[in-house]
Amino acid sequence: MEAHAAAEQHHGPPPANVSSRIDARVLGMLLFIGSEIMLFGSFFTAYFFVRVVNHDSWPAKGTHLPVFVAGINTAILVTSSFTMHWALTSIKRGNRAGMRAGLALTFFMGLTFLLTQIAEYSRIGFAPNDSAFATIFFSLTGLHGMHVFIGLLLLLAATIRAFRGHYTPEHHHGVEIPGIYWHFVDVMWIVVYVTVYVL
Amino acid sequence: MTAIAAEHGVHMTPAPPGPRGIRRLLAPGYVRCLWTIPLMFGFGAGIAALVRWLEAWHPVWNGTVITTISLATIPLGFLGGIGGFDYWLGYAIGRPTQPEDHSGHGARSWKDYFRVNTDHKVIGIQYVATTFVFFIIGGLMAMLVRAELAKPGGQFVDSQTYNSLFSIHAALMIFLFIIPVFAGLGNYVIPLMIGAPDMAFPRLNALSYWLLPIAGVMFASSVLVPGGGFATGWTGYAPLASHQPLGQVFFNMGVQWAGASSIMTALNFLVTIITMRAPGMTFWRMPLLVWANFTTSLLVVIATPFIAGSQFFAMFDRVMHTHFFDPIGGGYALGYQHIFWFYSHPAVYIMMLPGFGIVSEVISTFARKPVFGYRLMAFSLVAILILGFSVWAHHMFVAGMAPWLRVPMMVTTLLIAIPTGIKVFSWLATLWEGRIKFTTPMLFALGFVSMFLIGGLSGIYLGSVPIDIHASDTYFIVAHIHYVLFGGSLFTIFAGLYYWFPKMTGRMYNERLGKIHFWMTLVFFNATFFPMHYLGLQGMPRRVYDYAPRFAGINMFISICSFILGASALLFLYNMITSWVRGPLAVGNPWRANSLEWQVSSPPPIFNFDAIPTVVAGPYEYGVPGARHAIMADEAKTADSVHAEAEEVRH
Ligand SMILES: [Cu+2]
Numbered sequence: 001m002e003a004h005a006a007a008e009q010h011h012g013p014p015p016a017n018v019s020s021r022i023d024a025r026v027l028g029m030l031l032f033i034g035s036e037i038m039l040f041g042s043f044f045t046a047y048f049f050v051r052v053v054n055h056d057s058w059p060a061k062g063t064h065l066p067v068f069v070a071g072i073n074t075a076i077l078v079t080s081s082f083t084m085h086w087a088l089t090s091i092k093r094g095n096r097a098g099m100r101a102g103l104a105l106t107f108f109m110g111l112t113f114l115l116t117q118i119a120e121y122s123r124i125g126f127a128p129n130d131s132a133f134a135t136i137f138f139s140l141t142g143l144h145g146m147h148v149f150i151g152l153l154l155l156l157a158a159t160i161r162a163f164r165g166h167y168t169p170e171h172h173h174g175v176e177i178p179g180i181y182w183h184f185v186d187v188m189w190i191v192v193y194v195t196v197y198v199l
Numbered sequence: 200m201t202a203i204a205a206e207h208g209v210h211m212t213p214a215p216p217g218p219r220g221i222r223r224l225l226a227p228g229y230v231r232c233l234w235t236i237p238l239m240f241g242f243g244a245g246i247a248a249l250v251r252w253l254e255a256w257h258p259v260w261n262g263t264v265i266t267t268i269s270l271a272t273i274p275l276g277f278l279g280g281i282g283g284f285d286y287w288l289g290y291a292i293g294r295p296t297q298p299e300d301h302s303g304h305g306a307r308s309w310k311d312y313f314r315v316n317t318d319h320k321v322i323g324i325q326y327v328a329t330t331f332v333f334f335i336i337g338g339l340m341a342m343l344v345r346a347e348l349a350k351p352g353g354q355f356v357d358s359q360t361y362n363s364l365f366s367i368h369a370a371l372m373i374f375l376f377i378i379p380v381f382a383g384l385g386n387y388v389i390p391l392m393i394g395a396p397d398m399a400f401p402r403l404n405a406l407s408y409w410l411l412p413i414a415g416v417m418f419a420s421s422v423l424v425p426g427g428g429f430a431t432g433w434t435g436y437a438p439l440a441s442h443q444p445l446g447q448v449f450f451n452m453g454v455q456w457a458g459a460s461s462i463m464t465a466l467n468f469l470v471t472i473i474t475m476r477a478p479g480m481t482f483w484r485m486p487l488l489v490w491a492n493f494t495t496s497l498l499v500v501i502a503t504p505f506i507a508g509s510q511f512f513a514m515f516d517r518v519m520h521t522h523f524f525d526p527i528g529g530g531y532a533l534g535y536q537h538i539f540w541f542y543s544h545p546a547v548y549i550m551m552l553p554g555f556g557i558v559s560e561v562i563s564t565f566a567r568k569p570v571f572g573y574r575l576m577a578f579s580l581v582a583i584l585i586l587g588f589s590v591w592a593h594h595m596f597v598a599g600m601a602p603w604l605r606v607p608m609m610v611t612t613l614l615i616a617i618p619t620g621i622k623v624f625s626w627l628a629t630l631w632e633g634r635i636k637f638t639t640p641m642l643f644a645l646g647f648v649s650m651f652l653i654g655g656l657s658g659i660y661l662g663s664v665p666i667d668i669h670a671s672d673t674y675f676i677v678a679h680i681h682y683v684l685f686g687g688s689l690f691t692i693f694a695g696l697y698y699w700f701p702k703m704t705g706r707m708y709n710e711r712l713g714k715i716h717f718w719m720t721l722v723f724f725n726a727t728f729f730p731m732h733y734l735g736l737q738g739m740p741r742r743v744y745d746y747a748p749r750f751a752g753i754n755m756f757i758s759i760c761s762f763i764l765g766a767s768a769l770l771f772l773y774n775m776i777t778s779w780v781r782g783p784l785a786v787g788n789p790w791r792a793n794s795l796e797w798q799v800s801s802p803p804p805i806f807n808f809d810a811i812p813t814v815v816a817g818p819y820e821y822g823v824p825g826a827r828h829a830i831m832a833d834e835a836k837t838a839d840s841v842h843a844e845a846e847e848v849r850h
Contacts, residue, residue, distance in 0.1 A: 012806070013304075013396035013397060013805075014396055014806060014808055014809065014810045014811050014832075015396075015811075016395050016396050016397075016475045016811065017394065017395075017475065017476065017477050017811050018474065018475075019474055019475060019476035019477075019478075019480065020473050020474040022473070022474070023474075024399045024400075024470050024474045024475075027469075027470050027473060027474065028399070028400065028466055028467075028470045031466050031469055031470065032466055034501065035462055035466070035500045035501070035504055036504070038500075038501055038502070038503075038505065039504035039507060039508060041504070041505070042504055042505045042507070042508025042509065042538055042541075043508055045505075045534070045537065045538055045541075046508070046512060046523055046531075046534060046538070049530075049531035049533075049534040049537075050523075050529065050530065050531060050534075053531055053534075054529060054530075054531050056529045060529075128515070128519055128521050129519055129520040129521050129522070129528075130528075131522060131528055131529050132522040132523070132525075132529030132530045132531075133529065134522075135515070135521040135522045135523055135528070135530070136523075138521075139511075139512075139515070139521070139523075153291075156291070157290060157291035157292075160291065160292060160293050161290075161291075161293050164293035166293065166295075166296075174296070
């Protein structure tokens with residue numbers, strides 16, 4: 001976060017000792033991602049039970065998954081990770097225009113991904129309560145979609161702030177932390193795509 | 200509190216005048232909830248109706264769906280109304296960042312405990328007070344359960360109501376009392392213990408507290424829903440849960456709120472402990488309570504998402520008719536139990552490890568001896584943390600799971616007895632030749648060691664497959680769980696509350712009442728729960744409101760004892776409340792303890808320390824000549840100024 005704080009601090013607390021080299025906010029985000037991985041883990045456990053333990057047919061008979069469209073969507077999301085990285089390296093070098101462009105691009109690519117997924121849902125031809133396969137398909141992709149949505153909210157905040165003149169080469173946690181989350185969402189999608197669509 | 204603050208000379212600026220008139224609708228507070236809650240409710244219901252209309256599902260306005268969504272949106276409206284999100288919303292639209300300016304720190308009057316506050320000490324007290332409210336509600340439900348069971352046959356309630364009584368009792372005691380009360384105590388004590396002015400994320404800390412009453416109200420209010428409260432037991436097994444009245448959804452969603460609260464607090468603890476320790480406070484100099492909260496928080500962060508998942512799945516199966524656990528649609532019925540217990544076994548350590556930490560503090564202080572095998576104590580916490588993830592299926596020996604899983608799970612379960620045994624022996628060795636002072640916290644700590652031992656031993660019985668097959672779903676289980684969670688966790692909670700009461704309130708509790716409370720609790724706890732071992736082995740099933748007439752005598756005895764046990768809790772509350780209002784003032788360090796929280800005034804200054812102290816050795820150097828844990832900053836200053844004065848006199 002930037003040091004826009006009021007300079008005249010009223011009678012406040014003593015500054016805390018810094019007992020670790022890692023920044024508290026980055027550490028907090030990393031631990032949160034650990035928790036998120038476990039949440040995905042519980043959904044993948046359900047996947048495992050249906051697909052491996054129960055041997056349900058995958059996809060269910062008479063349905064098929066739009067592997068190709070989802071593949072293009074995957075490419076969009078992976079690209080957005082690179083633009084996110086570009087935004088962060090830009091502000092580290094003091095290139096504000098690069099940061100703004102990178103954040104805005106990332107946001108719109110994420111939005112495209114989410115809208116494509118919603119369109120995919122409406123045309124897929126089966127509903128969550130049709131079979132255990134459908135249940136797992138919608139829950140895994142839906143859980144991931146929720147994460148894209150949260151990531152988009154974080155990105156939106158970072159983008160608005162970037163366009164309102166925040167962030168400097170010294171203070172860019174507001175870009176870095178949503179970025180870490182966005183990379184996580186991206187990597188998680190690759191896992192979901194491979195296990196649900198490809199395998 | 201105001202009076203205490205004044206008496207202790209704590210400087211507090213008067214509260215700025217609150218907003219008046221129409222502005223109160225915009226300022227954070229309960230008034231703003233009047234429109235934020237309906238707004239969020241309408242938003243959620245509208246989206247649900249829109250999707251159903253687009254998909255041509257009928258009816259468009261579906262009561263179950265709207266209720267389910269409202270259990271997420273109404274709390275969000277409430278949190279927004281009281282101001283839980285104000286800063287972040289401002290941040291998102293580009294306002295300058297402000298490191299939490301601590302202007303809201305401290306409580307000026309009792310009203311401040313009902314507002315969003317970022318002070319870890321206020322939050323700690325909010326936590327403890329809230330959890331005790333739910334402790335009383337859950338306790339009253341237990342009294343009703345015992346009243347019903349006093350005689351064979353139906354007495355007051357029908358079977359469904361009976362089932363929901365013990366279900367809500369368990370859900371409140373686990374998710375609204377034991378887990379969060381430790382978070383509350385930790386919130387108050389841990390920043391002080393490690394020499395930090397506050398938690399790492401004060402605003403997140405405030406938010407995580409406010410999620411808690413939401414969960415509690417959800418559990419308790421499920422009885423008002425048509426069809427009655429959730430009645431599946433706190434385990435909420437699917438597919439049973441999928442065919443229950445609407446109250447079941449209140450359980451599913453309540454768990455999500457309580458779980459989110461616990462994950463957020465755990466993240467906060469971990470970051471605080473890692474990044475904010477005082478100079479010299481290495482990991483091997485941390486008090487064991489800090490170690491315990493550190494390992495507990497890791498457990499919470501890793502395991503809690505699994506119960507979140509299990510409740511989502513069960514809820515979707517019920518509300519959306521999905522097929523996670525429904526075999527007809529291709530689901531896997533046992534899956535729920537695997538996912539649920541993958542959290543809920545580690546959860547028993549979430550409910551136990553902080554208690555281990557408290558007991559280590561109390562025993563060492565009142566035995567006036569260093570903790571025996573300090574490093575081994577910390578290592579055994581970590582060992583329990585790791586082993587705890589490999590034993591979940593010992594709850595499923597009779598569930599029809601793969602038979603080959605039984606023996607490995609039995610072996611890992613029995614292995615946990617090793618680190619636990621290390622801890623028990625270490626406490627005993629700490630007591631050995633100590634100069635023991637039998638204060639109330641010490642009595643509860645010693646009571647804990649003995650009661651937890653009994654609970655641990657019956658746990659070893661239940662961990663072995665053949666005995667478990669015999670004792671499953673009988674009162675033996677009820678006895679075991681209460682020896683672990685009441686004789687274990689609750690005793691440590693009492694120990695911790697009596698121990699830190701002077702620090703938290705600035706006043707001493709009544710020692711005589713405390714001792715009476717202890718002996719009443721110990722005697723009637725055993726009288727209530729020990730006979731249940733016998734009942735269980737004789738074949739009395741649990742979770743049934745009627746039973747064979749041959750168990751009538753013992754059940755009547757148990758019920759009477761349980762009412763006296765309930766009354767003993769009133770004695771505790773009376774002691775706490777009257778002592779808080781007009782107990783004798785407490786000095787900074789009434790127990791002559793070494794850890795940092797005792798080196799400041801009682802209650803501590805608003806910002807804990809004027810300057811951060813320097814830690815020079817471990818926290819338990821009792822009886823070691825010349826040893827000390829930390830040098831307080833003002834000590835160094837006073838020494839300097841004394842020196843300067845002496846200089847002046849000389850000139
Ligand atoms: Cu267990």
